[in-house]
Amino acid sequence: PDTAATFAEAEVLRSQLETELRWAAHLGLQYAILPPPHAALGTGTSRSSCGYARAVGDLLAGGLFSLAAMEEAAPVALRVPATSDGWRAWNCFRTLCDHHAQLSCALELSVDKTSDKELERWLAEPVRSVILPPSAFLLNRSGYPVLPKKAKALLEKLFRHQVQVIICEPATSAGEHEGLLPRQSYVAQLFQALPPLSQADRFAYTHKDTLQAPLQPLADNLESETYELFETDPVKYARYQEAAFIFFTERKEQGRPMPFCAMVLGAGRGPLVEATLKAAERAEVQIELYAVEKNPNAVHALRHRKRRDGWTSVQVVPGDMRSWTAPKKADVIISELLGSFGDNELSPECLDGAQRFLADDGVCIPTSYTAALTPVSAPLLWANARQGAAGGGVADLETAYVVHLQHAFYPCRAIKDCFEFHHPKSDGSSNDRSADLDFEIEVDSLVHGFAGYFDCVLYGSERISIHPETFSVGMFSWFPMFFPLRHPQYLRKGSIIRSHWWRRHDAHKVWYEWALSEPAPTEVQNPGGRSWPIGLL
Numbered sequence: 170p171d172t173a174a175t176f177a178e179a180e181v182l183r184s185q186l187e188t189e190l191r192w193a194a195h196l197g198l199q200y201a202i203l204p205p206p207h208a209a210l211g212t213g214t215s216r217s218s219c220g221y222a223r224a225v226g227d228l229l230a231g232g233l234f235s236l237a238a239m240e241e242a243a244p245v246a247l248r249v250p251a252t253s254d255g256w257r258a259w260n261c262f263r264t265l266c267d268h269h270a271q272l273s274c275a276l277e278l279s280v281d282k283t284s285d286k287e288l289e290r291w292l293a294e295p296v297r298s299v300i301l302p303p304s305a306f307l308l309n310r311s312g313y314p315v316l317p318k319k320a321k322a323l324l325e326k327l328f329r330h331q332v333q334v335i336i337c338e339p340a341t342s343a344g345e346h347e348g349l350l351p352r353q354s355y356v357a358q359l360f361q362a363l364p365p366l367s368q369a370d371r372f373a374y375t376h377k378d379t380l381q382a383p384l385q386p387l388a389d390n391l392e393s394e395t396y397e398l399f400e401t402d403p404v405k406y407a408r409y410q411e412a413a414f415i416f417f418t419e420r421k422e423q424g425r426p427m428p429f430c431a432m433v434l435g436a437g438r439g440p441l442v443e444a445t446l447k448a449a450e451r452a453e454v455q456i457e458l459y460a461v462e463k464n465p466n467a468v469h470a471l472r473h474r475k476r477r478d479g480w481t482s483v484q485v486v487p488g489d490m491r492s493w494t495a496p497k498k499a500d501v502i503i504s505e506l507l508g509s510f511g512d513n514e515l516s517p518e519c520l521d522g523a524q525r526f527l528a529d530d531g532v533c534i535p536t537s538y539t540a541a542l543t544p545v546s547a548p549l550l551w552a553n554a555r556q557g558a559a560g561g562g563v564a565d566l567e568t569a570y571v572v573h574l575q576h577a578f579y580p581c582r583a584i585k586d587c588f589e590f591h592h593p594k595s596d597g598s599s600n601d602r603s604a605d606l607d608f609e610i611e612v613d614s615l616v617h618g619f620a621g622y623f624d625c626v627l628y629g630s631e632r633i634s635i636h637p638e639t640f641s642v643g644m645f646s647w648f649p650m651f652f653p654l655r656h657p658q659y660l661r662k663g664s665i666i667r668s669h670w671w672r673r674h675d676a677h678k679v680w681y682e683w684a685l686s687e688p689a690p691t692e693v694q695n696p697g698g699r700s701w702p703i704g705l706l
Contacts, residue, residue, distance in 0.1 A: 171207050171221040183224040190225075190245075194233050202246050202275045202298070209249045209258035218262055226266035234271055243273035246297050250277045251323070253287055253613070259294065260615055260659070268552045268657075273297040275335075276327075278305045278320045286612045288323050292330075293546045293578035299324060299332050303339040306352060314352050321359065328360055330576065368403065369645040376648065377575035378549055380558045382568070383508055383650070386435070387515050388704030390464040396438045404644035405633055406444045409503070412534050412627035413448035416501055421454050428455035428482070430497055434490045434504040434523055436460035438470040441505055442483060461486040461493055491522030498528040502592075504535075509571050509635065509650045511540040511623035512672070515679060515703060517590050517600040524593050533592035538625035540588045541636055544608050544616045544666055546578040547651065551617035554653050559700065566653045567700035569621065569681065573648045580614035580660070584622065584637060587670055600679075602672040607687075610660040617657045619668065619683075621650035652683055655694060664688055678702035 173179035193201045203225065206218035225245065234244040247262055249255040259274055266272050273295040279302060306314035316324065324334075334356055338349040366374060384391065399405075413431075420429055429449075433441050442460050449456045460483055462468050468487045475483050486493060502523060508514035520533060527533070550572060559568040588602040610616075624636040633641045635649060660666055667687035673680055680698025685691040695701050 171218045173220070179220050183220065186221075186224055187228060190228055190233060198244075200244055200246065200297070202248050205248045205250065205255070205277075206258045206262060208261065209252075209255045218258060219265060222262045222265035225262075225272070226269060229266065229269045229271050243271045243295060243297060245271055246273045246275040248275045248277060248300065250279055250281075251288060251291060251320075252279070252281055252283050256287065256290055257613065263548070264615075264657075264659075268548060268555075270552055270556070275300055277302060278316070278324065283319070284612070285319065288319060290546065290578050290580075290612065290614065291323065292326055293548060293576050295549055295576070296327060296330060296332055298335055299327055300335045300337065301352065301356070302337045308347070312347075314347060314355060316355075316359075324356075325359060325363065328363060367643065369643050372645045373573045373648070376573045378553075378572065380550065380553055380570040380572050380651070381648075382559070383510075383513055383571050383703075385514070385704055386506070387519070388706065390466065391437075393438075393466065393470075396467065396470075399646050400438065400440045402644055402646040404641050405505070405646050406440050408627060408631050408633050408641065409441060409505070409534070410444040410448045410451075412629065412631040413445050413501070413503060414451050415629045415631065416532055416534065417449055417452035417454045417456070420500065421452060425500075428457045429500045430459075430528075431456050431501050431503060432459045432461060432495070432499040432523075432526070434461050434502055434519065435506050436462045436467070436471055436485075437464075437505075438467050439474045441503060442471070442474075442480070443478075445503055446480065446482070456482055458483045459486055459495070459499075460484070461488065461490045463487070463489045490519060493523075493526075495526035497526075499526055499531055500528055501532045501534060502527055504533075507535070507538060507623060507625060507647070509623065509647045510569070510621040511538040511625065512588060512590055512600070513540075513569070513650070513681075513703065515705065517592075518674075518679065518705060520592050521594065521600070527593055531593065532628065535592065535625045535627045535633075537589065537591045538623050539586050539590075541584050541586050541622045541624065542606060542619045542652070542668070542670070543584040544580055544610070544614075544668075545574065545618055545620040545651070546580060546614050547574065547576060547617045548615070548657075549576045550574070550651055551653055551657060554651075564700035566655045567695040569650045569652045569701065571648050572651045574620060574651065577620070578614065579620070580610045580612055580616065581608045582611065583608055587621075588672055599674075600672070601674060602670075604670045606668045606670065608666050608668070610662060610664050610666060612662050613660070615657050615659050616654065616666060618651055618653040621652060623647070652681075654685070655691065658685065658688060660688060673698070674705070677706060678704055 208218045249259045275298040276296045277300040309315045471485045506516035559565045585606045587604045622636040624634040626632050635647050671682040684693040
């Protein structure tokens with residue numbers, strides 16, 4: 170329809186398109202590739218593809234491929250080149266189709282001057298197929314067809330997204346290595362040469378792009394399966410053990426009298442207790458350890474481990490750390506209360522309540538943690554959130570989610586600190602916070618929300634982090650947070666997105682609010698914690 174000169178001609182073309190798609194649906198085809206809009210080829214404007222997009226969107230909304238919709242993959246793909254014009258045309262097309270879940274793209278790789286950052290945008294898009302036309306290949310010195318470096322790098326990353334690869338046969342083969350088979354062999358070798366997934370990568374891969382509600386350990390008791398999952402992390406407890414070892418060694422060198430008093434708050438089923446005991450053994454110090462846990466089921470596991478593993482220096486304390494009366498002052502309080510955004514599982518509130526039984530010169534492990542944010546383009550996550558991830562209604566896009574970001578693109582390199590907390594706290598200041606964060610967009614993008622991370626200093630030089638710049642390699646206890654926007658924002662290169670963040674509380678809950686003032690003001694999301702409260706009780 171975007172080639173029509175008149176409305177009548179456009180209606181004829183629209184009817185022909187509908188007939189072909191209905192025939193494809195009738196045949197039970199699982200996948201139909203649509204021709205590219207003229208705007209994608211640089212021969213038309215975004216306006217000219219509106220009728221085309223409207224016609225496709227109308228058919229999808231009408232349930233044309235309702236049977237194919239039961240499959241995970243989208244049944245309709247728009248063919249677009251991997252160029253700047255191609256992305257802008259695709260972005261316009263899918264926006265006009267209201268981000269329909271059954272619409273994907275078939276990405277045609279070709280040799281051009283598209284920048285690396287522009288190519289990275291496609292990693293966020295629902296690319297179902299990669300089309301390799303004859304023009305995508307170059308001949309190496311031996312006369313074999315290969316992909317240019319940029320196209321090769323993009324294809325290798327898209328392999329992780331389980332894309333199909335469609336190789337177009339050359340019309341003529343001038344040399345013995347220029348036919349279809351050498352191209353197939355080359356692509357197969359690229360796939361087979363992918364490095365194997367690490368333990369952390371394998372775990373993350375099974376959770377890719379899966380929206381999860383953040384844990385609320387104060388309001389809910391965690392299941393055994395959740396504890397077991399976190400306890401398999403090969404990095405977290407090693408870092409905790411090292412931090413405790415540094416602390417015990419320092420106290421020993423200072424000539425402090427033993428036994429040192431350690432308190433593990435939120436002990437769970439005991440991995441942090443075990444790490445603390447091992448640290449004390451390495452430092453050759455005596456300790457008495459209080460393991461405080463409010464979950465009655467986890468308390469049973471702690472008592473079992475105390476008997477089984479001979480934890481003679483451990484006293485298991487059932488109850489809430491905020492109301493427990495400690496028999497003595499602690500030299501060190503150790504906790505693992507962090508969430509994906511640092512403070513979102515209410516570590517500040519818990520440790521504030523427990524700080525009263527810390528000695529004047531006592532130490533907290535962790536000593537500080539900082540939440541950070543950056544804009545993200547994540548159309549699949551945003552669409553999934555909108556479809557009822559938080560139970561339906563306004564809450565779906567006013568709730569932050571824990572998610573392993575796979576289909577995601579970051580339109581600027583900057584990751585900026587948002588909220589910071591230190592323990593022990595020297596004053597009685599509030600844990601409420603606010604921050605104003607500006608980001609300059611480096612390439613035309615559609616921003617769907619913000620990715621949130623934390624960086625945590627345990628003690629001394631030891632830290633754990635999911636911040637991309639300080640990431641603890643091999644750790645998988647936390648995935649990033651995704652804070653969706655109610656309405657995606659289209660931003661041009663060089664433009665500013667100005668965001669505003671609040672952490673607030675009342676007697677029953679803590680909550681976050683967020684909004685934009687540029688490129689245009691938006692409503693404050695989650696006001697008063699109406700959609701996503703974090704319970705204090």
